Amino acid sequence: MSAAPGRPQASSHRSAQHEGTLVSAGRPLAAFDRLLNVVAGSFVVVLLCVVTAGIVSRAAGHPLSWTDEGSCFLMIWLACLGWMIATRRNTHIRIRFFQDKLADQPWRWTESLIQVGMAVFGGVIAWYSVHLIRTNADIEALALPLSNAWMYAPLLPAGLMTLVQALADLLRQIRGTAPRVKVTAA
Secondary structure, eight states: OOOOTTSEEESSOGGGGGTTSSSTTOHHHHHHHHHHHHHHHHHHHHHHHHHHHHHHHHHTTOOOTTHHHHHHHHHHHHHHHHHHHHHHHTOSOOOOTTGGGSOHHHHHHHHHHHHHHHHHHHHHHHHHHHHHHHHHTTOBOSSSSSBTHHHHTTHHHHHHHHHHHHHHHHHHHHHTOSOOOOEEEO
């Protein structure tokens, strides 16, 4: 199957896109991925309802005070859910121009360094999110009866997922079982 002109195309079949998953054929992880997609989709629907309620209530002359803050909380959670989905699918934006010019062994070393960096990044995000959650636990949101800690709570699972996924990808690099997916212009 050929990509449209000017679009990147993976050198292997479609499943190579999902090679970044922790266990490519694991049913529990596949169920987790589906659940993550359903939760993210649900958040989109709830966000649209909250924003619509805010618009309609303002147009009616009786604005709901909680819609702006509620949509802010939902957007933060939705962004972190999207981050987790992209992490599981290994579809984050990467510029591989220089890396793809390397021979196989230097390419694997570079990929391993990238995965170490991603693991450190995920660990740092998770570590500091605990501090942010604790610091904001006793601060109540302005218009909602929620703690501001809920604004920072999705950083913990997103950071942990990034850490674990990067370590799993690094392990596959070390074992030599990770495929080299080269993106080329068609």
